[in-house]
Structure formats: structure tokens, C-alpha cells
Amino acid sequence: GAVVSQHPSWVICKSGTSVKIECRSLDFQATTMFWYRQFPKQSLMLMATSNEGSKATYEQGVEKDKFLINHASLTLSTLTVTSAHPEDSSFYICSAGGRQEQSSGGTEAFFGQGTRLTVV
Amino acid sequence: GEDVEQSLFLSVREGDSSVINCTYTDSSSTYLYWYKQEPGAGLQLLTYIFSNMDMKQDQRLTVLLNKKDKHLSLRIADTQTGDSAIYFCAESIPTDSWGKLQFGAGTQVVVTP
Numbered sequence: 001g002a003v004v005s006q007h008p009s010w011v012i013c014k015s016g017t018s019v020k021i022e023c024r025s026l027d028f029q030a031t032t033m034f035w036y037r038q039f040p041k042q043s044l045m046l047m048a049t050s051n052e053g054s055k056a057t058y059e060q061g062v063e064k065d066k067f068l069i070n071h072a073s074l075t076l077s078t079l080t081v082t083s084a085h086p087e088d089s090s091f092y093i094c095s096a097g098g099r100q101e102q103s104s105g106g107t108e109a110f111f112g113q114g115t116r117l118t119v120v
Numbered sequence: 121g122e123d124v125e126q127s128l129f130l131s132v133r134e135g136d137s138s139v140i141n142c143t144y145t146d147s148s149s150t151y152l153y154w155y156k157q158e159p160g161a162g163l164q165l166l167t168y169i170f171s172n173m174d175m176k177q178d179q180r181l182t183v184l185l186n187k188k189d190k191h192l193s194l195r196i197a198d199t200q201t202g203d204s205a206i207y208f209c210a211e212s213i214p215t216d217s218w219g220k221l222q223f224g225a226g227t228q229v230v231v232t233p
Contacts, residue, residue: 032217043225093162097219109219114162
């Protein structure tokens with residue numbers, strides 16, 4: 001399968017600062033990328049869908065001004081947690097996908113390694 | 121509640137078979153997946169099944185799909201201590217983009233010697 005690289009793998013930041021997480025599709029042109037969030041001992045919840053060259057689509061309850069998503073190229077999507085607070089501490093995972101017309105429908109999403117964010 | 125439901129915990133003895141169950145709600149899902157997550161790590165795709173299949177076997181893993189009941193199961197034969205992890209089932213969400221998944225809450229599998 002395709003390789004998706006996510007950086008950093010972990011980050012600790014002070015409350016009030018912003019943190020950028022990068023998700024790179026190394027061998028696949030990902031027209032769509034998905035950002036998930038996982039709280040300890042819980043499931044992955046989809047935060048937003050980013051499409052290359054257009055605005056991201058956020059799931060209900062996710063603050064678009066707090067979680068800024070940029071998908072400027074087919075190989076890179078970034079998630080910026082702005083003015084981070086301790087309640088934003090979580091595990092963030094990206095995955096790469098694509099438009100339906102790109103393939104026969106795709107068989108799997110390709111996940112990054114995840115980023116553990118701790119806000120102190 | 122969640123659209124994909126799993127039992128939260130399973131304890132199994134080493135060498136026995138493990139069966140993890142999952143129910144989903146979207147009958148239009150094309151693919152159903154099983155992922156493994158070890159502590160502090162990302163997701164590892166174990167296997168997936170296309171919605172028009174009933175069964176898929178891959179080495180120690182057997183996936184059964186009952187589309188009528190929207191029930192998915194993962195059987196791990198000869199369970200090893202290295203199989204201790206959280207297992208997530210997920211369904212593909214029909215959309216104009218592929219790769220969008222809805223996850224269950226995860227089943228924590230503990231393998232005892």
C-alpha cells in the first residue's frame with residue numbers, strides 16, 4: 001500500500017501556542033486526506049476532510065477556526081491546532097484517500113503514524 | 121450512539137482462538153476493515169472485506185461478514201501474546217471520496233499466557 005508519513009510523531013507545547021502537524025503522501029497523489037482525533041481509550045473520530053486545492057469540510061462540532069487544515073498539494077496536508085489548550089491534547093491521525101473517479105473505488109485508506117499532542 | 125459497535129474487552133489464553141464481533145449500520149458500505157492498534161502506536165490494517173463477500177481468510181485471520189444482519193467478525197487463530205492490542209472495525213463511508221471511514225470504539229484484546 002501507499003506510504004503516508006506524519007510529523008511530528010509527538011509534540012509538547014505550551015498553552016496558547018499553535019502546533020502544525022504535517023501529513024505527507026510519499027508515493028501516491030492524495031486528492032483527499034482525512035484527519036482523525038483519538039482521545040485516550042476511545043475510538044477515532046473524523047474531524048475533517050481536506051481536498052486538494054479547496055477548503056476542508058469539517059464534521060459537526062469541530063471548530064474550523066481552531067483546527068486549520070491546508071491541502072495545497074497532492075502530497076501534503078497540514079493540520080494546525082491554533083491557541084492550543086490542555087483539552088486539545090490528543091492523538092491526531094491523518095489518512096490519504098482520493099476521489100472516486102481516481103480508482104475503482106479504493107480498497108483502503110492509508111494512515112500516517114499519528115501525532116501525540118500534549119498541551120501543558 | 122456510534123454507528124459501528126464492538127464489545128470493549130476480550131480476554132483469551134495464548135494458543136486459543138479469539139473472536140471479535142462488530143455490528144455496523146450503513147448497508148451501503150463497500151468495504152469493511154479490521155485495524156490493530158498497539159499502545160502508543162498508529163493503526164495497522166489487518167484485513168478488509170468487500171461487502172459482496174461472506175468470508176475472507178488470511179493466514180491466522182478469518183473475517184466473516186453477514187450483510188443481512190450487518191455483522192462482522194474477526195477470528196484470530198492460535199492467539200499469541202503479540203496479538204494483545206486494541207482492534208477496531210471500520211466501515212467505508214460512501215462519499216465522492218474513498219478512504220473515509222467510520223470506526224467502532226475498539227475491542228481491547230488481552231492475551232494471557
